[in-house]
Amino acid sequence: IAICIFDDVAEQCCEAAIKYYDTYLPFLLEACNDETPDVRQAAVYGLGVCAEYGGSVFKTLVGEALSRLNAVIQHPNALHSDNIMAYDNAVSALGKICQFHRDSIDSAQVIPAWLNCLPIKGDLIEAKVVHDQLCSMAERSDRELLGPNNQYLPKIVSVFAE
Numbered sequence: 001i002a003i004c005i006f007d008d009v010a011e012q013c014c015e016a017a018i019k020y021y022d023t024y025l026p027f028l029l030e031a032c033n034d035e036t037p038d039v040r041q042a043a044v045y046g047l048g049v050c051a052e053y054g055g056s057v058f059k060t061l062v063g064e065a066l067s068r069l070n071a072v073i074q075h076p077n078a079l080h081s082d083n084i085m086a087y088d089n090a091v092s093a094l095g096k097i098c099q100f101h102r103d104s105i106d107s108a109q110v111i112p113a114w115l116n117c118l119p120i121k122g123d124l125i126e127a128k129v130v131h132d133q134l135c136s137m138a139e140r141s142d143r144e145l146l147g148p149n150n151q152y153l154p155k156i157v158s159v160f161a162e
Contacts, residue, residue: 003031003042007049014053021050021057029061032068032090040086044072045126048093051100062097062104069094073117084122091117092126095133111137111144115152118159134159 006024010017028050031043047065050058058065072090077083094114097105118134120127137145138156146152 003028003039003046007042007046010046010049010053015055018054018057021054025050025058025061029064029068032072037082037086040072040083041089044069044086044090044093048089048096051093051096059101059104062101065093065097066105066110069097087117088120088123088126088130091120092123092130095130099133107144111142112147112152115145115155115159118155119162131159 006017006020006028009020010024024046028043028046031039032047034040034043047069051062051065069090072078072086073094075083075087078087091114094110094117098107098111098114115134118130120130134145134156145156
């Protein structure tokens with residue numbers, strides 16, 4: 001519940017909540033490993049919110065956030081019905097890091113990894129966010145999204161078709 005409350009404060013108050021990030025983010029990162037799917041979902045959702053609104057304060061934690069999100073996404077049971085909401089929110093958070101912190105990541109590797117997680121279908125709210133982001137990237141012919149020689153274009157078309 002505490003994570004959900006902070007997620008809401010961070011999302012609604014945006015820059016005004018940044019002063020709490022130093023206290024909150026370590027707990028959020030740790031909660032990404034929690035055994036309870038609802039806690040993981042709230043934690044990875046919070047990482048997405050902080051990636052979007054945290055600016056330079058979040059930038060220092062991008063590497064750690066990527067590691068935690070990858071653990072949620074790559075978990076052997078990530079797509080199980082109990083875990084799908086955490087998975088979808090982790091994919092959404094990964095997309096927000098790609099969008100708002102591209103200069104802090106190896107986008108030639110992270111963006112294709114994000115693309116390979118699509119489409120997401122469990123959390124319809126996050127699905128809209130993620131697929132809107134995909135559309136925006138495709139519309140501007142994002143180099144990392146399309147890949148060398150447009151090699152990821154079939155995957156993009158497949159996501160749109162599905």
